[in-house]
Amino acid sequence: xxxxxxxxxxxxxxxxxxxxxxxxxxxxxxxxxxxxxxxxxxxxxxxxxxxxxxxxxxxxxxxx
Numbered sequence: 784x785x786x787x788x789x790x791x792x793x794x795x796x797x798x799x800x801x802x803x804x805x806x807x808x809x810x811x812x813x814x815x816x817x818x819x820x821x822x823x824x825x826x827x828x829x830x831x832x833x834x835x836x837x838x839x840x841x842x843x844x845x846x847x
């Protein structure tokens with residue numbers, strides 16, 4: 784739990800999206816994915832209803 788809190792504190796501190804995330808560690812992963820889509824749509828001026836998600840599941844560790 785402390786590692787999760789520390790990771791979120793680091794993430795909030797620099798306001799950048801991490802290269803990878805553990806979706807199972809989130810209380811509500813769908814909200815997280817929706818927020819990423821909204822942020823990307825606003826940044827690139829794309830219509831939100833035309834966006835879709837693609838998730839690549841890997842066995843890589845955080846260091847890789």
